Amino acid sequence: MNAPAHLPAEDIGTPVSVKIRERILAARKRFNANDNIADFIQPGELDQMLDEVAQKMQTVLDSMVIDTKNDHNTQDTARRVAKMYLKEVFKGRYVQSPEVTEFPNAEHLNELMIVGPITVRSACSHHLCPVIGQIWIGVLPNEHTNVIGLSKYARLAEWIMGRPQIQEEAVVQLADLIQRKTQPDGLAIVMEASHFCMGWRGVKDMDSKMINSVMRGVFLKDANLRREFLSLIPRKA
Numbered sequence: 001m002n003a004p005a006h007l008p009a010e011d012i013g014t015p016v017s018v019k020i021r022e023r024i025l026a027a028r029k030r031f032n033a034n035d036n037i038a039d040f041i042q043p044g045e046l047d048q049m050l051d052e053v054a055q056k057m058q059t060v061l062d063s064m065v066i067d068t069k070n071d072h073n074t075q076d077t078a079r080r081v082a083k084m085y086l087k088e089v090f091k092g093r094y095v096q097s098p099e100v101t102e103f104p105n106a107e108h109l110n111e112l113m114i115v116g117p118i119t120v121r122s123a124c125s126h127h128l129c130p131v132i133g134q135i136w137i138g139v140l141p142n143e144h145t146n147v148i149g150l151s152k153y154a155r156l157a158e159w160i161m162g163r164p165q166i167q168e169e170a171v172v173q174l175a176d177l178i179q180r181k182t183q184p185d186g187l188a189i190v191m192e193a194s195h196f197c198m199g200w201r202g203v204k205d206m207d208s209k210m211i212n213s214v215m216r217g218v219f220l221k222d223a224n225l226r227r228e229f230l231s232l233i234p235r236k237a
Contacts, residue, residue: 015052016048019045020037020040020049024037033093033125033164034093034163034164034166034173035163036092036163037094038094038095039096046086046094050079050086050087054078054081054082054083055078057079057081058078060078061078089123090162090163091162092159092160092163097159097177098152098155098156098158098159100148100149100181101148101149101152110141111140112139112140112225112228113140114136114137114139114229114232114233115137116134116135116137117134117136117234118134118135118137118157119134120157120158120161121162122161122163122165122167122170123165124164124166124196124197125164125165126166126197127201128164129195129200129201131196132193132194133167133192133194133210134192135157135171135174135189136189136190137153137178137187137188137189138186138188138219139178139182139184139186139187139188140184140186140217140218140225141184141185144183145182145183145185146183148181157174160173161174167191167193167195167212171191171212171213171214172214174189174214175189175214186215186225187215187216188213188214188216188229189213190211190212190230191211192210193210194206195208195210
C-alpha cells in the first residue's frame with residue numbers, strides 16, 4: 001500500500017510523540033516536564049497526541065486490573081485522563097504563551113505595585129499529584145518598564161503553572177517570564193501552596209504548606225522595600 005502523497009513513507013505508523021521528540025532532539029532542546037514544547041508541535045498533532053495518550057492510559061487501567069468494558073464508571077476514563085493532561089492541567093507544556101499586550105509607562109509610575117493573591121494549580125513532577133496555592137507578585141516599575149494589565153499576570157502564572165514541576169522551579173520560571181516582558185527595577189514573587197503528594201499519600205498531612213520566594217533587582221538590595229512587600233501580603237495563617 002502506497003503512502004498518502006502528503007506524508008513521507010517513513011512517517012506512516014510512527015507515533016506522533018516520536019515525531020515531536022525527534023524534532024526536539026534535532027534542535028538540541030530540552031523537554032523536561034516543566035518545559036514548553038509548543039514550538040515543536042504542528043497543527044493537528046495535539047489531537048493525535050490525545051489519541052495516543054488515551055490508548056496508553058487504557059493499557060495502564062488494564063494493567064491495574066480495572067474492568068473498563070463492564071464498569072460504566074471507567075469506560076471513558078482513559079480518554080478523559082488524556083484530555084485532562086494535555087488540554088487542561090498540563091496545557092502550559094503544549095501551547096504558546098498567552099498574548100499579553102504591553103504598554104509604555106507613560107505616567108512614569110515608580111511606586112510598588114502588588115498583584116495577588118492569584119490562585120494557581122499545578123502538579124508535582126514526582127507523583128503528578130496536585131499542587132494548589134496562591135501567588136503574590138510585587139513590581140517596582142521605572143519609566144522604561146512595560147505595563148501589562150492585572151489579569152495578564154494571572155494568565156502568565158496559569159501558563160507557567162500548567163506543567164508538572166516542583167514549586168521552587170516554577171516560581172523562578174514565572175519570575176524570568178515577567179522580567180523579560182516588563183523589565184522593572186524590581187520584581188518579587190511569593191508562592192504558598194499545598195502539595196497533595198503530602199496530603200493524599202506519604203505522611204498524609206494536609207496542613208503543611210510550602211512557601212518560597214524570588215527577589216530580583218531592588219528587592220534584593222533594599223531591605224525596607226522587601227519588608228514593605230512582605231508586610232502587605234495578606235497570607236492566611
